[in-house]
Amino acid sequence: xxxxxxxxxxxxxxxxxxxxxxxxxxxxxxxxxxxxxxxPLSEVGKAIASDPALALKxxxxxxxxxxxxxxKVSSVEHAVVLLGAKVIRNLVFTASVFQTLESAEExxxxxxxxxxxxxxxxCETPGVSRSAALTGGEAFIFGLLHDTGKxxxxxxxxxxxxxxxxxxxxxRVPWVQAEKEVLGITHADLGARLARKWKxxxxxxxxxxxxxxxxxxxxxxxxGAAALLGAADYICHACGxxxxxxxxxxxxxxxxxxxxxxSVNVLSALEATFASYGSIEELVALAA
Amino acid sequence: xxxxxxxxxxxxxAVLVASRRNHKGAVILVPRAADADPEPVPFSNAIELLSTQxxxxxxxxQERLFGDGGLKPPPELAQG
Numbered sequence: 001x002x003x004x005x006x007x008x009x010x011x012x013x014x015x016x017x018x019x020x021x022x023x024x025x026x027x028x029x030x031x032x033x034x035x036x037x038x039x040p041l042s043e044v045g046k047a048i049a050s051d052p053a054l055a056l057k058x059x060x061x062x063x064x065x066x067x068x069x070x071x072k073v074s075s076v077e078h079a080v081v082l083l084g085a086k087v088i089r090n091l092v093f094t095a096s097v098f099q100t101l102e103s104a105e106e107x108x109x110x111x112x113x114x115x116x117x118x119x120x121x122x123c124e125t126p127g128v129s130r131s132a133a134l135t136g137g138e139a140f141i142f143g144l145l146h147d148t149g150k151x152x153x154x155x156x157x158x159x160x161x162x163x164x165x166x167x168x169x170x171x172r173v174p175w176v177q178a179e180k181e182v183l184g185i186t187h188a189d190l191g192a193r194l195a196r197k198w199k200x201x202x203x204x205x206x207x208x209x210x211x212x213x214x215x216x217x218x219x220x221x222x223x224g225a226a227a228l229l230g231a232a233d234y235i236c237h238a239c240g241x242x243x244x245x246x247x248x249x250x251x252x253x254x255x256x257x258x259x260x261x262x263s264v265n266v267l268s269a270l271e272a273t274f275a276s277y278g279s280i281e282e283l284v285a286l287a288a
Numbered sequence: 289x290x291x292x293x294x295x296x297x298x299x300x301x302a303v304l305v306a307s308r309r310n311h312k313g314a315v316i317l318v319p320r321a322a323d324a325d326p327e328p329v330p331f332s333n334a335i336e337l338l339s340t341q342x343x344x345x346x347x348x349x350q351e352r353l354f355g356d357g358g359l360k361p362p363p364e365l366a367q368g
Contacts, residue, residue, distance in 0.1 A: 234341070238348035240360050256340050263335045263343060270347050274357045281358070 007184040014193065018156045023198040026051040027096045031199075034089040044085055045077035048092055057095035058088075060286050065279040066117075067091075090137040097144055098287035104151060106288055107243045113283045114241035114273075116143030118232035121272040122259070128269070129224045129260035131203060141200075142207050142225070143232050148194055149187030149208075157183070165245075174247050176212045188212050214255050227251070227258035235273060241280070289349055292316065294337045301326070302346050307354035314350050 014020065023031075030047050033039045048055050055076050062079045063072055073079045080088050101109050116139075123130050123139035134142075153161045160182055168178035179186045192209035196202075203222050210217040210226030211233060217223050230251045237248040261269070289302040298319050306313035314331035316338070329337075331346060338346070352359045 231340075235344055235348065238344050240348075240352055240362065244363075251341065259340070261340045263338065263340070266340050266343055267347065270344065270351075274351050274355065274359070277358045 010185050010189050010193065013185065013190075018152055018190070020152070020194050020197045021100070024051075024054070024096050024099075026054055027093055030092050031089060034085045039085070041080050041085060042077065044088060045075075045080040048076040048080070048088070053099065054092065054095055057098060057286070058092050061091055061095055061098075061283075064282050064286060066276075066283055087137055090141055093141060094144060097141075101151075101287055105243070106284065108147070108150070109287055110280065110284045111236055111242045112144050112147060113287065114143075114236045114239070114280050115146055115229075115232050116140040117276045117280050117283075118235045118269075118273045119143035119229060121276065122228050122232055122235075122261075122269050124272070125261075125265050125269040127260055127262065127265040128228065129258060130228060131221075131225060133201070133203065134225055134228075138201075138204075139228075142204055142229050145191065145195065145200075145204070146208055146211050146229055146233060147187060147191065149190030149192075152190050152194065153179075153183070153187060168247050169245055172247055174212075174249050176249065186212065188216065192216075212249055214252070214258060223255075224258050224260075227255040230255050231259045231261060235270065239273065289346065292338060292342045292346070294318070295339060296337065300334075300337070302331075302342075303328075304346070304350050304353060307356075308347070308350055313354065314346055 026047065030044060033044050033047055048058060058076060059073065059079065061067070062069065062083070069082065073082060083091070101112065119139040119142050120136040122128055123134050124136050164175065164178045164182045167173065167182060168175050176186050176188065188209050188211055192205045195205035195208055202219060203225050206217040206219055206222035207225040207229045210223060211229040214223040214226045217226050230249065233249055234251055236242055237246070242248070289304045292300050292302050294300050300319060301317040303315045303317060304313065305315070308314070311332065312330050315328045316331060316334040317326040318329050318334065318337070319326050335343060351357060352361045353365065
């Protein structure tokens with residue numbers, strides 16, 4: 001098959017074709033409150049409760065196996081006290097992303113959730129190279145958001161994205177390579193722009209930008225996070241937790257070296273991910 | 289399962305026959321001198337010869353084929 005490379009410039013694309021969605025106002029407000037150390041926890045609880053749909057989704061999440069709480073939580077105020085403000089911020093953010101992904105295909109949703117869980121497990125594995133800021137809860141968000149650029153392409157450039165799919169399938173080339181050939185830019189480029197618009201951390205935006213090629217990180221110090229995200233993505237593909245028919249990504253030797261994974265700790269990371277399969281399916285059911 | 293590049297430059301073959309609970313559930317056929325049959329080495333003994341990527345490929349496929357955690361086997365191997 002022949003394809004025409006549109007050679008999109010990402011700035012022109014964002015000006016003329018793609019409108020990046022705004023971060024939901026409730027989530028922006030909660031993030032602002034949590035980032036202010038003087039905010040009383042009760043204010044965070046009230047902000048969540050002001051959005052009933054988000055509050056309900058947050059409560060269902062907090063009672064899932066993923067959070068592993070012994071007691072059932074029946075109010076957002078209780079959840080805030082029990083988990084603390086930063087965990088709640090990640091939880092509310094997750095609930096909000098799940099609301100956004102409700103219309104996404106289940107395979108795609110499963111891949112995003114699985115990548116979040118795999119990333120969390122990798123970051124909790126001894127010997128892995130990660131920054132101090134990249135804790136398990138934060139790491140889950142990295143995985144959850146790593147492919148949001150694909151959603152935007154599917155919404156705004158459906159015809160061109162169908163060509164990407166056809167090219168990847170017909171020639172058995174990785175998805176990101178097909179994107180470069182057809183569009184000139186990748187879902188990693190677009191997802192990173194969305195993360196920056198939402199004022200998420202620079203490390204998160206860079207990890208999304210570099211999860212298929214660590215050279216795409218703006219800050220070289222963020223390449224380790226990008227490599228770990230790429231490894232989490234690779235593990236999900238190897239486990240079959242990916243969209244049907246998508247050719248598995250390739251990770252460079254440099255990226256593998258940056259992860260800090262070796263023949264010992266990679267096995268414990270894999271065991272943790274296999275053991276998480278039940279909670280992945282529960283989270284997918286919550287999100288769908 | 290298929291060919292694997294060993295980190296010493298040789299090319300072996302991964303064979304999966306049972307779950308990870310079985311020591312010989314995954315075996316790497318490691319080439320020997322010319323005309324000699326390849327040596328079957330249990331995965332756990334061959335792990336230092338494998339890249340991280342190949343370890344992930346082998347362990348995940350073994351879990352998908354023989355594990356009881358719920359992961360699905362590849363569609364082409366799911367039937368029969």
